[in-house]
Amino acid sequence: MKTLGIETSCDETAISLIEADGDFDTNFSYRVLGDMTRTQAIHADYGGVFPMMAKREHAENIVPILSAVLKEADITREVANEIPPEIIESVHKLLEREEGLSEKLIKYVSTHEKPEIDTIAVTAGPGLEPALWVGINTAKALSMLWNIPLVSSNHMEGHILISSLSKEAPQKLSFPAISLLISGGHTEIILSEKWMQYKKIGETRDDAVGEAFDKTARLLGFPYPGGPELSRRAAEHRALGAEDSINFPRPMLNTNDLDFSFSGLKTAVRIYLEKNPIQSEDDKNAIAHAFEDAVVEVLVSKVRKALSKNQAKTLIVGGGVSANAPIRTALKELIESEFPETNLMLSAPEQATDNALMIALSGHFHAIKDEHTQPNDIRAEGTRQLS
Ligand code: KG4
Ligand code: ZN
Numbered sequence: 001m002k003t004l005g006i007e008t009s010c011d012e013t014a015i016s017l018i019e020a021d022g023d024f025d026t027n028f029s030y031r032v033l034g035d036m037t038r039t040q041a042i043h044a045d046y047g048g049v050f051p052m053m054a055k056r057e058h059a060e061n062i063v064p065i066l067s068a069v070l071k072e073a074d075i076t077r078e079v080a081n082e083i084p085p086e087i088i089e090s091v092h093k094l095l096e097r098e099e100g101l102s103e104k105l106i107k108y109v110s111t112h113e114k115p116e117i118d119t120i121a122v123t124a125g126p127g128l129e130p131a132l133w134v135g136i137n138t139a140k141a142l143s144m145l146w147n148i149p150l151v152s153s154n155h156m157e158g159h160i161l162i163s164s165l166s167k168e169a170p171q172k173l174s175f176p177a178i179s180l181l182i183s184g185g186h187t188e189i190i191l192s193e194k195w196m197q198y199k200k201i202g203e204t205r206d207d208a209v210g211e212a213f214d215k216t217a218r219l220l221g222f223p224y225p226g227g228p229e230l231s232r233r234a235a236e237h238r239a240l241g242a243e244d245s246i247n248f249p250r251p252m253l254n255t256n257d258l259d260f261s262f263s264g265l266k267t268a269v270r271i272y273l274e275k276n277p278i279q280s281e282d283d284k285n286a287i288a289h290a291f292e293d294a295v296v297e298v299l300v301s302k303v304r305k306a307l308s309k310n311q312a313k314t315l316i317v318g319g320g321v322s323a324n325a326p327i328r329t330a331l332k333e334l335i336e337s338e339f340p341e342t343n344l345m346l347s348a349p350e351q352a353t354d355n356a357l358m359i360a361l362s363g364h365f366h367a368i369k370d371e372h373t374q375p376n377d378i379r380a381e382g383t384r385q386l387s
Helices: 051-073 085-094 101-110 129-146 155-164 209-219 227-239 263-275 281-310 325-338 357-367
Strands: 002-007 012-021 029-039 119-125 150-154 177-182 187-192 199-203 314-318 343-346
Touching: 002 129, 002 357, 012 051, 012 357, 029 051, 029 357, 051 101, 051 129, 085 101, 085 129, 101 129, 119 129, 119 155, 119 357, 129 150, 150 155, 150 357, 155 177, 155 314, 155 343, 155 357, 177 281, 187 281, 199 281, 209 227, 209 263, 209 281, 227 281, 227 325, 263 281, 281 325, 314 325, 325 343
Parallel strands: 002 119, 119 150, 177 314, 314 343
Antiparallel strands: 002 012, 012 029, 177 187, 187 199
16 A cells, blocks of 8 residues: 655645555554655744745645655656646646646646555644645645545644654554654643544643744744754753753643643743843853753653553654654653653654654555545644544
């Protein structure tokens, strides 16, 4: 079974083609035939992602990326391919709000042989709706042009699946499983009693943890997305053997629930900066260090609660912030020292941030259950929940 995944929920335009066999409880295996992620650089100076700018960039880049991925997979070749005029017209209509996209897509499809793909999976949410629509409409157009069924994928499920599948086959996953999802838009704790079944048991009441990283990084003058740079600065400060001398608050550390709050932490950094203006790069690094320590402590504390409350046999950690080295190390230490029977599943750091492989994987597992979606029923769902 070959599945094409398309991801445009935020500022990464990504396409991936996989060949996968089997289901969760039968011998599952997959290989990546082609894969490409392009991160939009235009947001760097703005401190965040503007949906309409992201949409324009996706429309600009998605066909070249599709072309590169199918070429890498060696699954098509250049031939004249006549498209019936009524389909061309429908594609133009479908893509009329995506500037220049329908021309590019029709040019590509009319000069390439139809690839043997079984399913097209596309992220329908959560995410930025104008950005999501580019991927959705491209998927719908390809489905129409090539007559391939569609799956509507949940971005957060993609993050869970790619972490679940990174180390070993999914049949090794034991339940109940707790997933910690930490990204630019989400901070959630999910309980799964079974494979691909999700119940939210904790979430942030305000900012997501990635958002707190990005906003704090912005206060320190780092370009968007600031998480990786902030973490690099914190590491520099630690490497000097410097103590974490600033004590930022640990919001909701000791509450009995599994919820988070990160906006207060960002505010604490802002207030600290008002009282202690930055005088050197080392000052910035010290703040980054203190901020990161506070985040790590809160995440570890809530995960500890979630694991013991639910007697979890597996901890899955996913989302862009799970690329963060101190968070990975702290969670590994938590499992080794306090939950030695629990299995920790982390994706490779480079697969933690948004990509389309995770969407292709989700597409495969839904397609084999025949959970396809009619093209007219797929729409962007900015706040789509896991179910
Ligand atoms: O999952 P993702 O790629 O996109 C969303 O779905 O939001 O996550 C992006 C977030 C950004 O906030 C980025 O700053 C953060 O992940 N991030 C990191 C690191 N790498 C990415 N935060 C802290 N440390 C990192 N190494
Ligand atoms: Zn994400």
